[in-house]
Amino acid sequence: MAPTERSFARRRLLTGAAALTGATLLGPTAHAAENGRGAWPDRFSLPQGFQPEGITIGSRPYAWFGSLASGDVYRASLATGRGAVIAKGLGADHPTVGLKIGPRGRLFLSGGVSGELRIVDARSGETEKVYDVDGLFVNDVILTPDAAWFTDSYRAVLYKLLLDRHGAPGAVETVPLTGDWVQGADFTANGIERTPDGSALLVVNTVADGGGLMRVEPRTGVARAVDLGAARLPNGDGLLLLGRTLYAVQQQQNAIDVFRLDAAGTRGTAIARITDPRFRIPTTVAAWGDRLYLPNARFDVEPAPDTEYDAVAVRQV
Known part of the structure; x- marks a missing residue:
């Protein structure tokens, strides 16, 4: 099996045996509501064979999706569901996993x-810059005022890409993860977000204590486990913070677990679980209006050039 195929096969199977453990003690279940934006679609197709993973939405109603198959970036209108590839990737050995759009129209891609x-x-x-950080699996990315932060699923580090006051990228620093961080033998770090007060970072760790969140001090890389009570994130993937509400996608469970955090991001209370019959292993999540949008990665099927993919929308809690 080629390196790329092996890594994605591992990703599809990550903590699959524990896929049901995160379902316990998560409070009420919220199912998708009716289309809340009139004629705007709550499901739309992505290109066949695209293998979507990441999604980002900026200040206008458009979503960008990254392709694991080719590294392409696809942009879709949330109003119509129609879209097109706006950036060609560098091929199968250069996938696009996580991505975020900055305020000046730059897309930051995890490779x-x-x-x-x-x-x-x-x-x-156009591709403006490529940084080779010698990562093993550069997974997800979040933007802060002075940096873009990237996770690596096979290394206990974060990559900090410095940004100037105009959002232009500069040098990259590697920040080792220490403290409570537990690095598994396989896939470990995944989604990343900021704490509600912006003082630290939140990173999914699928290994520590059955899977959960780590609060990482940006200056030192020291990680402390976030107290989520009995809730676990063994299949935790993309994170989205809206105010103090954290949405955590549990890909293999076809669910989004919802937590209310304290300001510093040291504690979280599970308040809901969002499920929907249209979920087909969603991976990441972005918001527009009162909706959450998720790409269905379909990691449970062997990808082919004609495999169908889509994105779906559900109501926020």
């Missing part, structure tokens, strides 16, 4: 097994 961080102009589709 998975390529070990790269990439910057793409969302307007022209």
Whole structure:
């Protein structure tokens, strides 16, 4: 099995045996509501064979999706569901996993097994910069005022890409993860977010204590486990923070677990679980209006050029 295929096979299977443990003690279940935006679609197709993983939505109603198959970036209108590839990738060895759009139209891309961080102009589709950080699986990314932070699922580090006051990228620093961080023998770190007060980072750790969140001090990399009570995130993937409400996608469980955090992000209370029959192993989540949008990665099927993929929308809690 080629390195890329092996890594994605591991990703599909991550903590699969524990897929039901995160379902306990998570409070009421919230199912998808009717279309809350009139004629706006609550499901739309993505290109066949695309293998979506990441999603980002900026200040306008458009979503960008990254392709594991080719590294392409696809942009879709949330109003119509129609879209097109706006940036060509560098091929199967250079996937696009997580991605975020910055305020000046830059897309920050996680390069998975390529070990790269990439910057793409969302307007022209041109690749502005490629950073080879020698990563093993650069997974997800979050933007802060002075940096873009990337996780690596096979290394106990974060990559900090410095940004100037205009959001332009500069140098990359590697920040080792210490403290309570537990690095498993396989896939460990996944989604990343900021704490509600912006003082620290939240990172999914699928291994520690059955799977959960770590609060990471950005200056030192010291990690402390977030107290989530009895809740666990063995299949935790993308994170989305809206105010003090944290949405954590549990991909293999076809669910989003919802937590109310304290300001510092040291404690969280499970308040709901969102499920929907249209979920087909969603991975990441972004918001527009009162909706959450998720790509269905379909990690339970062997991808082929004609495999169908889509994105779905559900109501926020």
